[in-house]
Amino acid sequence: MNEVLKALKERRSVRDFTDEDVSEEDLKTILETAAYAPTARNSQAWHATAVRGLDKIAVLNEAVKKANQKPGYERYKELAATASYSINFRQAPVFILVGVDREKSVCQSEDGALVIGYILLAAHSLGLGACWINQLGVITDEPEFRESLNGLGFPPSHRIIGCVALGHRKKLPPVPTRRLDHYNIVA
Numbered sequence: 708m709n710e711v712l713k714a715l716k717e718r719r720s721v722r723d724f725t726d727e728d729v730s731e732e733d734l735k736t737i738l739e740t741a742a743y744a745p746t747a748r749n750s751q752a753w754h755a756t757a758v759r760g761l762d763k764i765a766v767l768n769e770a771v772k773k774a775n776q777k778p779g780y781e782r783y784k785e786l787a788a789t790a791s792y793s794i795n796f797r798q799a800p801v802f803i804l805v806g807v808d809r810e811k812s813v814c815q816s817e818d819g820a821l822v823i824g825y826i827l828l829a830a831h832s833l834g835l836g837a838c839w840i841n842q843l844g845v846i847t848d849e850p851e852f853r854e855s856l857n858g859l860g861f862p863p864s865h866r867i868i869g870c871v872a873l874g875h876r877k878k879l880p881p882v883p884t885r886r887l888d889h890y891n892i893v894a
């Protein structure tokens with residue numbers, strides 16, 4: 708099996724990380740690889756803000772927990788309210804927010820999801836661990852949370868499609884049985 712197919716099949720969501728930081732070089736490699744993701748009409752209208760360091764991520768985590776308690780943003784209310792809830796599983800040293808421009812992307816969710824897919828796979832190929840984190844998309848427009856995003860340099864024109872917790876994995880979870888019956892080929 709070639710290396711790309713091997714990586715595609717071996718990648719797993721990693722939620723348990725060592726204390727080791729992610730190097731600037733690896734982080735840039737991952738974000739620059741994501742630039743090669745396809746986007747509808749080649750808009751490339753996405754932006755990734757990578758937040759580094761447990762302190763900064765803890766501040767963002769508090770903003771996420773607070774926003775999820777506000778009226779109109781209750782989708783993750785119970786989950787975010789638990790003491791153990793943490794967007795980076797309390798350990799991942801990098802947290803990446805991926806957003807797409809509401810005006811310039813004609814397929815916002817699709818463009819953003821592919822970018823995140825590239826980030827997850829690039830991280831895996833470097834021996835790192837990563838996991839998609841979903842809870843920030845629904846609070847993108849909560850005013851106080853938007854202030855937090857502004858403070859991180861996340862563009863006001865963008866909405867969050869998803870996020871990635873990134874770090875050095877403790878171990879790679881085994882590949883679970885995958886369904887292989889969800890396609891048909893017509894000749």
Ligand SMILES: Cc1cc2nc3c(=O)[nH]c(=O)nc-3n(C[C@H](O)[C@H](O)[C@H](O)COP(=O)(O)O)c2cc1C
Pocket residue numbers: 718719720721722838839840841842
């Ligand atoms: C759209 C999407 C949202 C996800 N959100 C979360 C999340 O918020 N938290 C989490 O721990 N995993 C999240 N995941 C990871 C999935 O749980 C994971 O991909 C799935 O269980 C399959 O496991 P694998 O990635 O190891 O193959 C998300 C995955 C996708 C594609």
